[in-house]
Amino acid sequence: MKEVVSYDGVHCANCSAPMQGEFCHHCGQSIHSVLKPVHHMAEDALETVLHVDGRLFHTLPPLFTKPGFLTLEYFAGRRQRYIAPFRLMFILCLLAFFLTHIAIDVLGEHRLGDNATSTAHIGKSEFDDLGTVEEVQQSLDHKLADLHKAREASPSIAYGGLDAAEKKLRKQAAKRIAKLQATPAGATSATTPAPASTVSSKDDTEEDTSNSEWLRNPSGIHIAWLPEFANARLSHAAANFKANLDGINKGGAAKEEAIERIKAGLFGVLPQTMFLMMPLFALLLKLVYVFKRRLYMEHLIVALHSHAFLFLTLLLAVVVALLKAWIEPHAAWTGYPLRWIEWGLALWAPVYLLWMQKRIYRQGWVMTVFKYLFVGWCYTWLLGFALGFAAVLGITH
Helix, strand or coil: CCCCCCCCCCECCCCCCECCCCECCCCCCECCCCCCCHHHHHHHHHHHHHHHHHHHHHHHHHHHHCCCHHHHHHHCCCCCCCCCHHHHHHHHHHHHHHHHHHHHHHHHHHHHCHHHHHHHHCCCCCCCCCCCHHHHHHHHHHHHHHHHHHHHHCCHHHHHHHHHHHHHHHHHHHHHHHHHHHCCHHHHHHCCCCCHHHHHHHHHHHHHHHHHHHHHCCCCCCCCCCCHHHHHHHHHHHHHHHHHHHHHHHCHHHHHHHHHHHHHHHHHHHHHHHHHHHHHHHHHHHHHCHHHCCCHHHHHHHHHHHHHHHHHHHHHHHHHHHHHHHHCCCCHHHHHHHHHHHHHHHHHHHHHHHHHHHHHHCCCHHHHHHHHHHHHHHHHHHHHHHHHHHHHHHHCC
8 A cells, every 4th residue: 555645844855835745846857866875776767768658559459450559649648658759769760780790691691602702712812823824724623623623512592602602713824824815925924823822912002002191081072162171072072982993893802892881781771761751751740640630749749650660671681580580490390480471470560550541540541542652652752762872972082
């Protein structure tokens, strides 16, 4: 039973108003002092965490299983039990993109297979120490034969890495043969072949120096009506763009580093991009349902809950994909149910959004489906432009 406490004669330490409870009705300050033992602070922190967890358990299940329920509850004024729409969308967005970034690397390595790393054992100059065309051709034949043996002994999942290794070997051999054929015979026989590391790294060093110089001294972009800091930012972005493309063309470690920079830049701007899409999606709903005379803020709440559901679905799909990659090699039969779960999530998303739109705006099915398809078509174009812009920003990272 709750203890009865009298606050007669107690005044707020902040505004001196008479206290009627634990919190001042005038300024909101708590009657309790913040100067307390450490164990009391730990108790308060634990109570706060449990309170947040309670709201989490009240929010996530209906968000995923009851289309439009949270939005209608919010409109009805029953908000205390649930996480606020923006906070919910924000947390799920960050978690979804963070886990997706990790999953791309993990699933990429899984699909490539262990033998895909054979490309890493092929240096940049496998044939530069050979002095005749015949030697280059014989060495290429031996290396290709080894690759073909590995292909026969490996599962199909590793073919991508073996194909890349074969392509790399043929390219290096063709380059070395062309250089030998362009060199006079006397010079070839009289001169000892340069060390492989020296020959192979010459062009790369020149390219690296060029890229570094451009990054240190960005120039070439100057728009008269833009301030200097904007021109400098555009110049650096162009320098990063060129450096990343050069790294991809070079291959090897430079390519991997460039791809990692691009992915980091892309996932760094995706959350901000999605935040910008919220008001645009709400504006689309406002225009489509203009005769419903709803406030723009109501459409914004619908947009926040819709995207929170999509991010939660993406999060679940990524978790299932990681589970499948981890469990399937040890228990192949688990691949079928997990694959059905993935398909179920993909099908549930559009059905959920249509059902949510029907429950909230309460129109007939014909008009609801028509407006749903129209809003989806417009939003797909907007999202495509936004993701394209995010990809450009990622390349310039």
